[in-house]
Amino acid sequence: MIRPAFSCRKKIIQKKALLIAFSLFISAPVFAKRQEPLSSWLYREKTVAVKRMFANISPKGGAVGAVAASPSRKNPNYWYHWVRDAAITMNEIVYRLDGIETPEERQIETQMLKNYAAFSRLNQKSKAKTGLGEPKFNMNGTPFNGAWARPQNDGPALRAITLLHWARQLKSQSHKKELNAIYNSKAPQNSVIGADMDYVSTHWKQPCYDLWEESFGFHFFTQMLERKALLAGAKLSQESGNFQRALFYKNEAKSLEVEIEKHWNSGRGYITVTVDQSNMRYKNSGLDSSVILGVLMGNTRDGFFAPEDDRVLDTALALENAFRRIYPINHGRKSIGIAIGRYPEDRYNGTDVFAPDNGNPWVLSTEAFSQFYSTLASDYSKKGLIALTPRNLPFFKSLPLKRGDAASLKVGETIRNSDPLFQSLISALRKKGDGFMEVVRRYANSDGTMSEQIDRKTGRMVSAANLTWNYAGFLSQDRARR
Ligand code: NOJ
Numbered sequence: 027m028i029r030p031a032f033s034c035r036k037k038i039i040q041k042k043a044l045l046i047a048f049s050l051f052i053s054a055p056v057f058a059k060r061q062e063p064l065s066s067w068l069y070r071e072k073t074v075a076v077k078r079m080f081a082n083i084s085p086k087g088g089a090v091g092a093v094a095a096s097p098s099r100k101n102p103n104y105w106y107h108w109v110r111d112a113a114i115t116m117n118e119i120v121y122r123l124d125g126i127e128t129p130e131e132r133q134i135e136t137q138m139l140k141n142y143a144a145f146s147r148l149n150q151k152s153k154a155k156t157g158l159g160e161p162k163f164n165m166n167g168t169p170f171n172g173a174w175a176r177p178q179n180d181g182p183a184l185r186a187i188t189l190l191h192w193a194r195q196l197k198s199q200s201h202k203k204e205l206n207a208i209y210n211s212k213a214p215q216n217s218v219i220g221a222d223m224d225y226v227s228t229h230w231k232q233p234c235y236d237l238w239e240e241s242f243g244f245h246f247f248t249q250m251l252e253r254k255a256l257l258a259g260a261k262l263s264q265e266s267g268n269f270q271r272a273l274f275y276k277n278e279a280k281s282l283e284v285e286i287e288k289h290w291n292s293g294r295g296y297i298t299v300t301v302d303q304s305n306m307r308y309k310n311s312g313l314d315s316s317v318i319l320g321v322l323m324g325n326t327r328d329g330f331f332a333p334e335d336d337r338v339l340d341t342a343l344a345l346e347n348a349f350r351r352i353y354p355i356n357h358g359r360k361s362i363g364i365a366i367g368r369y370p371e372d373r374y375n376g377t378d379v380f381a382p383d384n385g386n387p388w389v390l391s392t393e394a395f396s397q398f399y400s401t402l403a404s405d406y407s408k409k410g411l412i413a414l415t416p417r418n419l420p421f422f423k424s425l426p427l428k429r430g431d432a433a434s435l436k437v438g439e440t441i442r443n444s445d446p447l448f449q450s451l452i453s454a455l456r457k458k459g460d461g462f463m464e465v466v467r468r469y470a471n472s473d474g475t476m477s478e479q480i481d482r483k484t485g486r487m488v489s490a491a492n493l494t495w496n497y498a499g500f501l502s503q504d505r506a507r508r
């Protein structure tokens with residue numbers, strides 16, 4: 027049949043109208059999202075983060091005290107208690123306890139910690155393949171015996187840090203009974219904190235798998251956390267009269283510092299992730315956002331690889347440049363923040379298919395960058411001055427500053443808080459921090475839920491849904507921002 031030309035035209039017009047209507051329909055929520063000020067979205071998102079995080083703590087179908095990494099049971103199956111993820115999550119509960127107002131809420135969240143501590147003690151006592159170095163447990167608390175990258179020694183360090191954090195709080199509130207349940211000062215090895223301290227203090231010299239469960243060697247992230255655990259453990263031991271132990275932990279921390287220094291690569295101009303890496307030949311730039319995570323989570327506020335360390339600033343800049351370049355969703359955007367991944371050579375996209383250029387940006391890494399910038403803003407504010415050096419100048423020049431301000435930054439100058447430029451720098455740091463949360467908001471689901479990864483090309487949420495760490499990461503970022 028021959029169609030009259032005009033009906034064909036009509037069809038095209040109809041098609042066009044449909045297309046316009048459709049694109050309006052899909053861009054409408056995006057538009058609505060953009061309209062809302064970031065602070066208001068963050069405020070709403072916090073409720074989602076708390077709710078979804080709680081949902082994965084002692085969830086139905088798991089033992090009391092277990093923390094699921096994500097409710098996802100396949101592609102990927104994250105229905106496990108990962109020692110690392112759980113510790114990072116429960117540390118946020120400890121922070122929350124400081125600000126909780128109602129006795130009911132306090133009781134609920136204290137119980138969560140008690141359950142977590144008891145569950146962790148069972149994990150420690152179970153016959154797991156690598157003992158305390160075991161990265162994950164089944165949700166019923168039995169050891170996971172399948173093939174896996176083990177041991178991962180950041181686990182016991184993180185768990186000790188969380189429980190030591192809680193112990194400090196209990197101590198300051200004279201909650202003796204609860205404190206004794208997690209730390210036995212007469213026989214430390216018989217308590218959850220003491221057992222982790224024994225492990226950390228005797229295993230930091232050994233190589234292990236990294237937090238991404240892939241590379242084998244000595245990792246900046248793992249070592250920074252081991253150091254923090256040793257120092258916090260030394261403090262508690264000292265206060266409990268275990269002077270010898272305290273001294274031992276302190277000395278081990280000192281020796282460990284020498285090893286951590288080895289990650290700085292002056293030739294490359296950044297802190298490299300792993301020393302003596304014995305596998306993964308394709309992972310060779312040494313750039314990895316876990317260095318920033320290590321700086322944040324391993325922060326002992328004594329200046330050691332502190333956020334404002336020039337070497338850390340350079341590393342952050344190098345990471346941003348790499349991730350801006352490799353992820354299509356970061357291209358052609360004028361936005362201040364970008365989507366950040368684990369490391370440039372990453373091949374894991376949440377499925378079994380491992381291929382180059384498969385790796386995606388991660389929500390938790392992008393949140394960490396936001397936290398990093400907010401932390402810098404408040405640390406420099408407290409310090410009251412910013413000293414510009416040959417190493418950190420490119421970092422400060424890269425901030426979202428007015429052109430004149432950027433041009434006036436000179437090596438050798440110290441900008442004091444009486445100078446208006448100081449305030450410009452602080453607000454640029456804050457702006458940058460917000461920029462990363464703008465990115466998180468752009469790709470989060472419209473109901474505020476978040477999966478592990480952001481597809482590097484489409485920006486869609488992919489891999490494990492409702493990753494617990496995303497929500498804990500959101501809360502860490504929120505603390506730093508406030
Ligand atoms: C699962 C791990 O959780 C992930 O971090 C890793 O990239 C893949 N396995 C591949 O080893």
Ligand code: NOJ
Pocket residue numbers: 095104108110111237238239495
């Ligand atoms: C994969 C990540 O690489 C690892 O760090 C994490 O512990 C697990 N997923 C579980 O979330």
